[in-house]
Amino acid sequence: MAEYLLDTTTIIDHLRGDKKVSSYLEEIGMRGDIAGCCCINITEVYTGVKEKEKEKTDRFIESLYYYDVTKEIARLAGGLKQKYVKKGKTLATTDVIIAAAAMVYGLTLITKNTKHYPFPELEIKEI
Numbered sequence: 001m002a003e004y005l006l007d008t009t010t011i012i013d014h015l016r017g018d019k020k021v022s023s024y025l026e027e028i029g030m031r032g033d034i035a036g037c038c039c040i041n042i043t044e045v046y047t048g049v050k051e052k053e054k055e056k057t058d059r060f061i062e063s064l065y066y067y068d069v070t071k072e073i074a075r076l077a078g079g080l081k082q083k084y085v086k087k088g089k090t091l092a093t094t095d096v097i098i099a100a101a102a103m104v105y106g107l108t109l110i111t112k113n114t115k116h117y118p119f120p121e122l123e124i125k126e127i
Contacts, residue, residue: 002033005067005102007111008044008094010127011037015045015057024110024127035110036065038101040094067105069097076100080119092116 077100
């Protein structure tokens with residue numbers, strides 16, 4: 001069984017009816033694999049949710065496995081961000097936390113935004 005962490009854009013694209021994303025997420029479910037999110041995804045999704053989208057959003061978020069962001073993940077995220085700042089590359093803190101969560105839990109990150117995740121040690125599925 002494979003386990004995936006969804007990037008926030010993947011969640012939003014699914015909720016807004018992107019057929020390619022929804023089809024891939026359906027495949028994951030049919031295989032019995034696990035798709036999940038973390039607190040960063042939930043915060044970002046609800047930042048932009050419209051009132052008419054709230055019920056659908058609630059149902060989808062509740063259907064996902066939830067991965068806690070731990071102290072270990074926070075330390076790893078800080079180290080990754082520091083490493084890339086030294087290379088002259090500024091990364092969003094939210095993206096670095098999502099990447100660190102995927103790494104610590106051994107998850108594949110599903111995203112369209114591969115440029116946000118330049119970490120060779122991160123397994124990514126681009127959709």
